Amino acid sequence: MAHDVDLFVIGGGSGGVRAARTSAATGARVALAEDSRMGGTCVIRGCVPKKLMVFASEFHEQTALASAYGWSFDHGTFDWQAFRTKLHGELIRLEGVYREVLTKNDVTIHDQRARVSGANEVTLADGTVVSAGHVLVATGGHPVRPDFENADLGMVSDDIFLMETLPASIVIIGGGYIACEFACILNGLGVEVTQYYRGAQILRGFDDEARGLIADMMRAQGIDIHCGTNIVEMSADGSNVRVKATNGLERSFERLLFATGRSPNSHGLGLEDIGVKLNRRGAIEVDAYSQTAVPSIYAIGDVTDRIQLTPVAIREGMAFTETVFKDNPTAPDHVLVPSAVFTQPEMGTVGLSEEAAADQEEIEVYATSFRPMKSAFADRSSRVLMKLIVSKATRKILGCHIVSEGAGELIQMVGIAVKAGLTKEDFDRTVAVHPTMSEELVTMHNPVRTA
Secondary structure (H helix, E strand, O other): OOOOEEEEEEOOEHHHHHHHHHHHOOOOOEEEEOOOOOEHHHHHHOHHHHHHHHHHHHHHHHHHHHHHOOOOOOOOOOOHHHHHHHHHHHHHHHHHHHHHHHHHOOOEEEOOOEEEEEOOEEEEOOOOEEEEEEEEEOOOEEEOOOOOOOHHHOEOHHHHOOOOOOOOEEEEEOOOHHHHHHHHHHHHOOOEEEEEEOOOOOOOOOOHHHHHHHHHHHHHOOOEEEEOOOEEEEEEEOOEEEEEEOOOOEEEEOEEEEOOOEEEOOOOOOOHHHOOOEOOOOOEOOOOOOEOOOOOEEEOHHHHOOOOOHHHHHHHHHHHHHHHHOOOOOOOOOOOOOEEEOOOOEEEEEEOOHHHHHHHOOEEEEEEEEOOHHHHHOOOOOOEEEEEEEEOOOOEEEEEEEEEOOHHHHHHHHHHHHHOOOEHHHHHOOOOOOOOOHHHHHOOOOOOEEO
């Protein structure tokens, strides 16, 4: 029996769009459904608008540095309305780009919700039934609003980009990278920021030394971080939110942001009804080739809860096309994926933390922390961390962690070297570029400790 399409993609985020485009390029007949805005979390509600907000927030510190370097000018004030207008204009432009990419590749777009109604069948919100040789679920995830009395008074990360006005004060609940990034962004834009995190230190899961330095720098910039702290009550206080914390503090804030995790968008899609398995977090269970328990149905991206990063979803989409439409079974590679946390300063990381590596084998740790030339000249307190984790047995770099301005840019280059399996001696043989912060990565000849 002939199907209406060879592939039906549910979800118009980065992974789904890439899979649709590359599959259509093979000659496959492809359709895609998206019930919100094309581009998904990354383009509309995540990476792109967040990074533009990072750029905007950094100018406050840059003007302070400029003064120390002899520049004289009025520092001015930040205009949220002007920035917001331009930000949303850019997101509209990017959404158009995504649509154009699909249209140029003859992908049929359905601007409505779709659910899986059979192993080879999708039903759209308007009742239209489409048969497909394969179905790819790429519906991403969403920020979690905790089951807490009056939780509706708080925002989640999606709401940040929609704020009509910039609040004078905000309390952020959470200590992960999203919480910390928005704490730094809003602080840089002039908002009084308080952060409550129930854990002992922010950025759980990252290298202890690196996250400790970031916490110190965030506090030095005026962010009021309270670890080992959660909220026990929240209530309306006029237009503000009154919060009572486990540490006994009770205070009113203009806004509250929940940054307490994300969950897969897997429910209400009809998946379990046809035999697709979900784990206890709601993530779609897939094999190494992104195939579910139903052979004709695949899933990629955040809905599978493997590695929640846009470039990973894109690679999973490309691997799907290779496997299904090019007869070249390809398992997406999830090993040694570099990533960045856009706090201020940024953190770039690839491979194992010192703690994880030490649990695995005997290691040497090479690390240095210092005030970079740019900051030291301006008598600013910011510090940099450069850190390499080395296997004693193989001499390979098991992990690299950078805390500095531009750490995201730096870790991309280091990620290539670590992925290639280079050794500490390979780093040592590389001539330093001077004067730079990154030269320290090739000039640390003696370990600071072993484990």
